[in-house]
């Protein structure tokens with residue numbers, strides 16, 4: 637694996653290496669041992685490890701790392717369309733494109749760049765892209781890893797077109813969990829959500845947290861409708877800016893802080909759907925949950941010259957520290 641290394645400062649390191657397809661991956665490392673990797677294919681964060689070297693993002697054992705398809709896992713970027721609501725391919729094209737490193741990004745207001753290592757990526761439309769989505773934009777993605785292990789992603793989309801355009805967006809975040817039945821998502825209770833499994837009909841969350849029950853348990857104590865309900869594919873609307881994903885078995889809590897991202901998508905394919913996804917192992921739905929900071933219900937519209945920013949900060953902390 638050929639690589640070139642750049643010392644960021646004495647403590648943090650940003651390194652560009654080639655993956656096995658010859659595609660550049662940026663490795664971010666900080667002093668206490670946490671690290672992250674970002675692929676130029678899709679601008680996708682493909683790994684995020686804590687100081688003990690434990691992987692915090694899920695990657696499918698059947699993941700295909702071959703462009704043009706996005707790898708199943710990590711944090712693919714959904715832009716300029718979330719899901720299949722629109723004329724573009726599912727989740728838009730950004731996750732399937734090659735991004736470039738931007739060595740001279742425009743300044744970012746309110747980004748405290750102390751004690752972190754960052755890389756700036758850039759995506760602009762090619763001639764071919766303009767045929768399917770005829771809008772000139774600049775998409776700048778800053779991925780940072782702080783010395784305390786917090787992963788930050790800041791997306792800036794600018795309209796450099798002569799006319800307005802609209803888009804939806806998501807950080808499609810595959811969190812690695814011990815067992816899906818041990819997971820509890822807090823911060824979404826009482827919210828309305830659009831259910832992707834019911835033609836995006838609107839419902840209201842009734843539970844005091846979002847949980848995913850095991851099928852055996854469900855069969856014993858609940859009715860069949862609940863068995864089907866274990867497949868979760870929902871867009872929670874107007875959510876608070878902090879969401880907690882608790883993993884009881886691992887005694888770990890993911891704290892997801894977001895700005896400019898009003899919606900949260902929660903997805904777990906469960907057993908039957910997993911079997912139909914070729915790049916996901918049959919049982920692997922148990923080790924993952926997608927909790928995405930997103931803009932879906934009300935797409936962003938940018939007039940010429942306008943810019944939108946969507947920011948996500950994720951940390952993984954021992955649950956005992958949180959409670």
Ligand SMILES: O=P(O)(O)OC[C@H]1O[C@@H](O)[C@H](O)[C@@H](O)[C@@H]1O
Nearest residue numbers: 719726727808832869870901903
């Ligand atoms: O297989 P893809 O295109 O990566 O999408 C996976 C899932 O992504 C989720 O965000 C969507 O809500 C689901 O409907 C979709 O199935």
